Amino acid sequence: MSKRVVGMVLLLVGGLVIGWYAGSWGFSMFEKTVPAGAVTDLVRGGTRAAYRTGGLVVGVIAAAYALLAAWASPFFRDTPKP
Secondary structure (H helix, E strand, C coil): CCHHHHHHHHHHHHHHHHHHHHHHHHHHHHHHHCCHHHCCHHHHHHHHHHHHHHHHHHHHHHHHHHHHHHHHHHHHCCCCCC
16 A cells, blocks of 8 residues: 555544544533433434534545645645746
């Protein structure tokens, strides 16, 4: 495997990890703000899955944005003067 592929895989895995924790944090905020009597176990499980899935999507989007920025960065560098 080339260094480029390893870097892209690490970028994606890092984005997914950050997204997972962001979704978990969002769900913990949900648990703290919504009264326990207003939520059933089924809704709580579905909400946990929705928050974590949303976090993973945000992580993939962040990784794609970072990959795009890394790809486009050579176009914005100054050219060396002769």
